Amino acid sequence: MSSTTSPTTVIIQCDDAPIPPSFHVPEVEIRQIRADGDDRDLDLQIQDLYQTVLTQVSRHHQDLVRLAAYVYRADLLVSRGGTRDSDGRRWKRHLSLCVPVSDPAFWQRPEVMTTLSSVLAFLTDDTWRFAFSPARPISRQIHLDLSAREVYQQPGVVTLFSGGIDSLCTLLEAAMRGERPVPVGRPAPAHQHRQEQLLSAVNTLNASWSLPLIGIRIVRHGPEPANNAQRTRGFLFGCLGGAIAAEIGASRVYLPDNGPISLNLPINDQLVGALASRATHPQYLHRLNRLLRLVLAEPVTVSNPLRWRTRAETLEVLKQAQAMSLLPLTLSCSNWRGQPGAKPQCGGCSQCVDRRVATIAAGLERWDPAHRYQQDLFLDPLEPWDRAATAMSYVRFARRVHAMIAPQVLTAFPELIDIAVPDDPAPDATLRNAIDLVDRHAATVLEVVERQTATHLRAFIEGRLPAASLLARTMSEQKGRRIPIQTPRPVAERVGVSRQLAPTRDDAPVSLGAADIPANVFAWTGASWQVSYGGTAGVLKPSVGLTRIACLLREPDRVFTPEELEAVANGRASSHPSVAGEHSVFRLEAIASNEVILDRDMLRTLREHLEDLEGDRVAAIDAGDGERAMHLHERKEEIERYLRVNQKLGGGSRTIPTEAQKHYRAMRRSIERSLDGVKMHHHLLYRHLQQSLVLDKSFRYAPDRGIDWEVQLPLPPA
Amino acid sequence: MGHIRLGRLAKTHAWTDLVALLDLDDLEVARVAATTTVGAQDRLQELRHDPVLGYAMWLLSRLATAARSDDFVGNAAQVGLRVTGDDSALVVIARINALMREELEQHPASGPFGEIASLALRRALLETVGVEQPSLFGSTLSDLERAFRQGTTDRAFGDLSRRFFGDYLARTLRYYLDKELPFHIGPGTAFATIEASSDFVDDLDTYTRQSARIVETFASDWLSKYTFHETGQISREQVQSFVATAMSKLCAELRGEVVA
Numbered sequence: 001m002s003s004t005t006s007p008t009t010v011i012i013q014c015d016d017a018p019i020p021p022s023f024h025v026p027e028v029e030i031r032q033i034r035a036d037g038d039d040r041d042l043d044l045q046i047q048d049l050y051q052t053v054l055t056q057v058s059r060h061h062q063d064l065v066r067l068a069a070y071v072y073r074a075d076l077l078v079s080r081g082g083t084r085d086s087d088g089r090r091w092k093r094h095l096s097l098c099v100p101v102s103d104p105a106f107w108q109r110p111e112v113m114t115t116l117s118s119v120l121a122f123l124t125d126d127t128w129r130f131a132f133s134p135a136r137p138i139s140r141q142i143h144l145d146l147s148a149r150e151v152y153q154q155p156g157v158v159t160l161f162s163g164g165i166d167s168l169c170t171l172l173e174a175a176m177r178g179e180r181p182v183p184v185g186r187p188a189p190a191h192q193h194r195q196e197q198l199l200s201a202v203n204t205l206n207a208s209w210s211l212p213l214i215g216i217r218i219v220r221h222g223p224e225p226a227n228n229a230q231r232t233r234g235f236l237f238g239c240l241g242g243a244i245a246a247e248i249g250a251s252r253v254y255l256p257d258n259g260p261i262s263l264n265l266p267i268n269d270q271l272v273g274a275l276a277s278r279a280t281h282p283q284y285l286h287r288l289n290r291l292l293r294l295v296l297a298e299p300v301t302v303s304n305p306l307r308w309r310t311r312a313e314t315l316e317v318l319k320q321a322q323a324m325s326l327l328p329l330t331l332s333c334s335n336w337r338g339q340p341g342a343k344p345q346c347g348g349c350s351q352c353v354d355r356r357v358a359t360i361a362a363g364l365e366r367w368d369p370a371h372r373y374q375q376d377l378f379l380d381p382l383e384p385w386d387r388a389a390t391a392m393s394y395v396r397f398a399r400r401v402h403a404m405i406a407p408q409v410l411t412a413f414p415e416l417i418d419i420a421v422p423d424d425p426a427p428d429a430t431l432r433n434a435i436d437l438v439d440r441h442a443a444t445v446l447e448v449v450e451r452q453t454a455t456h457l458r459a460f461i462e463g464r465l466p467a468a469s470l471l472a473r474t475m476s477e478q479k480g481r482r483i484p485i486q487t488p489r490p491v492a493e494r495v496g497v498s499r500q501l502a503p504t505r506d507d508a509p510v511s512l513g514a515a516d517i518p519a520n521v522f523a524w525t526g527a528s529w530q531v532s533y534g535g536t537a538g539v540l541k542p543s544v545g546l547t548r549i550a551c552l553l554r555e556p557d558r559v560f561t562p563e564e565l566e567a568v569a570n571g572r573a574s575s576h577p578s579v580a581g582e583h584s585v586f587r588l589e590a591i592a593s594n595e596v597i598l599d600r601d602m603l604r605t606l607r608e609h610l611e612d613l614e615g616d617r618v619a620a621i622d623a624g625d626g627e628r629a630m631h632l633h634e635r636k637e638e639i640e641r642y643l644r645v646n647q648k649l650g651g652g653s654r655t656i657p658t659e660a661q662k663h664y665r666a667m668r669r670s671i672e673r674s675l676d677g678v679k680m681h682h683h684l685l686y687r688h689l690q691q692s693l694v695l696d697k698s699f700r701y702a703p704d705r706g707i708d709w710e711v712q713l714p715l716p717p718a
Numbered sequence: 719m720g721h722i723r724l725g726r727l728a729k730t731h732a733w734t735d736l737v738a739l740l741d742l743d744d745l746e747v748a749r750v751a752a753t754t755t756v757g758a759q760d761r762l763q764e765l766r767h768d769p770v771l772g773y774a775m776w777l778l779s780r781l782a783t784a785a786r787s788d789d790f791v792g793n794a795a796q797v798g799l800r801v802t803g804d805d806s807a808l809v810v811i812a813r814i815n816a817l818m819r820e821e822l823e824q825h826p827a828s829g830p831f832g833e834i835a836s837l838a839l840r841r842a843l844l845e846t847v848g849v850e851q852p853s854l855f856g857s858t859l860s861d862l863e864r865a866f867r868q869g870t871t872d873r874a875f876g877d878l879s880r881r882f883f884g885d886y887l888a889r890t891l892r893y894y895l896d897k898e899l900p901f902h903i904g905p906g907t908a909f910a911t912i913e914a915s916s917d918f919v920d921d922l923d924t925y926t927r928q929s930a931r932i933v934e935t936f937a938s939d940w941l942s943k944y945t946f947h948e949t950g951q952i953s954r955e956q957v958q959s960f961v962a963t964a965m966s967k968l969c970a971e972l973r974g975e976v977v978a
Contacts, residue, residue: 007826083725086733086897087761092826121823125833229723261720268900269892269919270725272830272837277721334721350722386724389900396912407844407854414840418819420812428808428855473904473912543744666917677743 007127009094012074017098020131033073035066036136041222042073058297059102061243063135067107068232068239069218070099071120071128075232076225091275093126100135107132112294119287124231125274156180158245159254160237161213163195164332165355168202169317170256170305175206176321182250184241186216191331198329205321216240234279238288238302246296253302255280258311260441261354262304263434265413267397268389280304286421308433310441311358318364327359327367339374347373347380348387353394360451361444378452379459381468391470398445406435413438449474522550523712531682538682544569545674547714548667552693552701554711560699562667571713610639668695727897732757736895740902745918747925748974754891755972761831762890766965770832772958773821774839775882777814779952782878785866790859807847807857815840830893838886845881872938879937883968884930888923891972895922929971933964 011023011030019030034040074097081090101107107116113130120128159174161167161183174181185195199211218236234255241253257280264276278284285302292300306314318324332355333339335346345352356377359368370376375387382388401409410416410431419434420427453475459465465472521532524547529540540546551568552560560568613636620629671693679686694700727733736753739745755762765771777797784793794801798817801810818839822832846865847857868874899915902908909915940960 007829084728086725086728086894087758088725088829088831092829094826118823122819125826127823127826229721257720264720264722267722268724269889269896270830270894271722272889272893273833275723275830279721351720354720385726385901389724390722392900392903392912392915393896396916399913399916407848410854411841411844411848414837414844417808417812417815417840420808422816427812428806431808432855467905475911541744666921669914669917 007092007094008078008080008090009096010074010078011096011098012070012077013098014070014074015100015135017100017131017133017135019098023096023098023129023131031074031077033070033077035069042069042218058243058247060106060295060297061246063101063103063107064239064295065243067099067101068236070097072218072230072232072236075124075230076227079226080229088272091125094129095126096129096131098131098133101132102135104132104134112291115287115291115294119284119291120232120235122281122287123235123274123278123284154180155182155248155250157252157254158182158184158214158241158248158250160241160256161185161195161199163191163198163330164351165311165327165330165358166256166258166261166306166314168198168326168330169314170254171211172202172205172321172323173305173317174254175202175211181211181254182214182244182248183211184214184216184237184244186218186237191336194329194331198326201323201326201329205323214244229277231274231277231279234277234284235288237279238285239292242288242292242296242300242302245300246298249298251298251300253300254305255285255302256306257304258306258314258358259308259434259437260310262307263416263419263438265397265415265438267350268393280307282307282419282421286423308437310437310444311354312361312444313440315358315362315364319362324364324367327364328372343372343374345373346387347375347377348382348390350390350394353377353391357394357445357448360448378449378471379456379465379469381466382470383468388468392473395445395449395470395474398442398449401438401442402446406432406439409435409438520707521710522553523710524550524714525712531678531685533682533685533688536682536684538685540674540677540681543670543674543677545670545672546677548671548699549674549689549693549701550711550713552699553709554713556701556703556707556709558700562664562699565667565699569713606639610636613639664697667699671695671699725897727757727894730757732759733898737898740898740908742908745908747918747921750895751891751922751925751929751972752974754894755969758890758894759969762965762969765828765831765890766962767958768825768828768831768835768961769958770822770825770828771835771886771965772954772961774818774835775879775961776952776954776957777818778839778842778878778882779875779957781814782866782875783871783952785863786871786874790863801859803859805859807859807862808854810859810862811840811843811847814843831890834889834893835886837889838882841885842878842882846878872941875941876934876936876938879964880927880930880934883933883964884927887930887968887972888926891922891926892919895919926972930968932967932971936964936967 009025009028011019011028012033013019013030014033015036033042035042074095078093078095079090080093081088085091099107106112107130116130117128120126156179157174159167159171159181161171162185167183171181171183183199195213199213203211238253238255241255245251245253262280262282264278264281266272266276282304285304288302292302315327318327331344332351333345334349334351336344339346345355347353347356352373355368356370356373359365370379375383377391382391400412404412416431416434420430424430449471452471453460456465456471457475460472460475519532519535521530521537523530524542528542529546529550531538531540547569548565551565552558613632617629617632617636620626620632672695675686675689675693678689688703692701692703694702727736732753736750736757739749739753780797781794781799784790784797787793791801791803799810799813801813805813815836818836822828822836825832828835843862844854847862848854866874896919899909899919903912903915904910909918937960940963
């Protein structure tokens with residue numbers, strides 16, 4: 001009998017803040033964080049690299065910043081389990097922080113505590129509890145560089161600046177729009193020069209507002225962190241940005257991430273909850289803003305200006321500013337430590353994969369060439385294991401999303417429901433826009449893969465592409481080897497699975513004596529297929545494809561629809577599509593299954609209709625009929641969205657396979673795969689079947705001469 | 719930003735069987751489902767009593783019965799759901815999700831499976847609305863109520879249970895499988911292409927959801943034994959007990975055992 005494992009539960013005492021009795025449970029671990037004193041393991045410094053200083057910081061703002069730093073440090077202190085924690089028992093933690101603050105009465109208000117815990121819960125998947133106590137006077141001060149003062153001239157927005165593509169484009173766009181942005185960054189020493197170059201370049205492009213970078217240094221002392229997931233980084237930077245904005249009189253904070261990264265839908269099915277980071281997720285930002293409204297002395301709103309753009313679309317900002325040359329100075333990699341300057345990107349982390357695809361899609365490969373990555377995403381063997389999984393999951397996700405219509409995307413990824421926050425005035429539209437965004441991203445990914453495939457096809461054909469490369473895994477000539485689903489059998493062997501699954505590599509066919517070889521046999525023996533053709537016998541391993549072939553052989557020249565063949569192979573008299581599955585019950589899916597290819601005629605018709613709609617809309621505006629004009633505008637948007645979904649970037653049409661098409665393809669693949677097996681064991685039979693089987697929309701065995709087959713099908717399940 | 723954390727399967731005997739299975743030429747969905755279920759059986763055994771899973775099913779049950787009453791808004795409020803007649807179906811589902819998330823955040827011991835229960839709840843609701851409406855978008859609260867009222871009470875509950883548990887187990891199997899599947903894609907492996915692996919996972923999903931039919935009948939029978947529908951109240955304890963049995967049945971079905 002298994003036992004339930006409790007989550008990791010830790011009390012974290014910050015700078016000797018007292019632990020309340022309610023926190024104590026037997027055998028709970030207590031850890032320490034020190035931000036003060038010689039034995040401190042955390043240094044938080046807000047520096048102004050341009051010699052501007054913040055003084056007389058509001059005490060709630062100071063508390064917020066220190067709290068965020070403690071939370072961040074606590075996050076790093078407590079392990080979330082290793083990569084082999086396949087049950088996910090240690091991912092979620094129960095963390096109780098004892099924190100010294102200047103105003104405990106404020107922080108202990110139920111509304112503040114609840115909101116704070118709620119922000120962190122969504123961001124991190126952990127359960128957080130807090131106990132606040134009066135801080136010692138010395139610990140109230142944030143370490144500041146005392147330098148000459150300079151007054152900010154009505155800053156408009158604080159924008160977090162990491163030196164990556166998204167933060168650069170956000171800063172550039174804000175500067176060009178006259179928003180008077182104040183970048184806040186955390187330059188690691190190795191990259192400070194790079195960031196300074198970027199800021200200098202942006203300053204040059206926009207001389208009306210000099211960008212005063214506020215640098216943040218967070219220094220950890222002591223051993224390496226037990227947890228590198230760092231899900232609380234988003235909280236740290238959100239709080240820092242909010243506090244700084246409130247201090248300098250800016251009303252907005254930008255946390256930039258392109259839309260698909262912000263939503264971070266699971267590209268791999270093990271990425272449940274915060275295993276895919278949520279640092280700029282709309283739900284997180286909504287909760288963070290609730291907290292900041294309670295804490296900050298001035299109203300500040302944190303938002304993500306790139307939430308509706310893919311990364312490729314974000315890169316358009318560089319083009320518009322004629323600033324493509326800045327691209328090599330940006331850094332997106334999560335494994336940047338220790339990388340050489342000439343190859344600063346690892347090429348295999350999720351950020352690198354997304355960056356590489358986006359820069360190709362945006363036509364900016366010249367400024368972000370493959371040789372600046374340690375590993376070529378498309379051509380090199382994908383190593384180690386996590387990079388292989390990331391790259392393949394990334395492409396697979398794109399394929400999956402792009403094959404669906406909007407309701408299917410929502411049902412397949414109900415994570416999207418989380419973006420519908422309570423104060424959203426149009427949540428349905430928000431969800432539709434999000435699905436459209438994800439689909440645009442998917443389309444971009446697939447087009448880049450297609451282009452790379454076309455470019456390197458010769459290398460693949462000539463065998464020069466490593467089998468472990470991404471492109472080789474998208475364009476292998478071999479057919480997939482799998483058996484489509486079977487109706488669950490009510491009875492199965494009750495033996496240990498391990499014994500059943502011992503791989504058998506003995507593929508040698510059973511030889512029969514020449515006198516015993518019957519002509520033209522395709523018979524199920526209960527454990528394998530006994531075949532005989534052209535005087536040669538053989539044994540084939542069981543597969544559903546062979547059952548289907550046997551059904552065809554039994555009735556030469558009969559045309560089977562996929563449903564009929566499925567039914568006969570399963571021993572049923574009536575047809576019953578088994579691939580569609582019970583979940584395909586949406587009426588809209590039925591409509592989608594009837595959707596035809598968006599052909600040229602239909603495209604032309606839709607475009608003409610769009611022009612008519614525009615004409616009518618303008619006429620409605622002229623006539624003062626705002627309501628009709630809005631209705632026409634919405635209708636136009638609907639059609640334009642439909643066109644985006646159904647067209648490739650180059651304007652070609654995209655197909656959505658119908659359920660019948662999918663069924664047919666699955667059946668055909670099963671037969672073709674089985675033929676691969678036949679080829680290995682009975683070449684003569686293989687050639688005959690290859691010439692005689694007709695697998696074009698329907699299925700038929702059409703030998704060029706009459707052949708009598710002795711066919712024995714498996715008995716249908718009881 | 720945009721960080722993901724991938725993991726691998728533990729090096730246990732059971733998971734080694736799955737890895738070996740994925741190396742075979744002819745891959746049967748049923749065998750993969752069975753092997754994965756066996757590999758995860760300790761965790762699945764615990765999850766029979768998972769409070770988050772129980773809460774999700776309880777919430778679904780109470781909302782289904784509320785929809786069949788004359789006062790959905792009033793009855794929904796009893797479980798903490800605040801809605802108005804003007805709310806769209808997606809807004810209602812978002813609010814239900816918010817309730818679920820509050821519960822989820824109180825039970826870290828559920829691990830990722832608490833989130834999976836929450837996703838299964840959302841999907842069951844989306845599918846329920848989707849059956850009746852040409853488009854999820856623009857559907858109203860009335861549409862959601864109408865969808866819940868289809869069929870008899872017992873049959874509707876059975877259908878809902880099938881959807882919910884089918885999705886829960888489908889996601890759970892995929893959660894484990896995807897820790898290993900990407901390493902069996904490519905020339906000379908079980909899945910020659912990424913597309914082939916995708917198709918297989920789709921088939922596994924379908925298979926798992928079809929297997930959940932075993933829960934449908936059980937759920938209908940279970941509901942008919944109770945008289946709670948006279949009072950409109952299903953207790954969390956009752957539902958937790960139901961969940962434990964439903965999970966046992968479905969896991970046994972996936973393992974290919976004879977189910978009593």
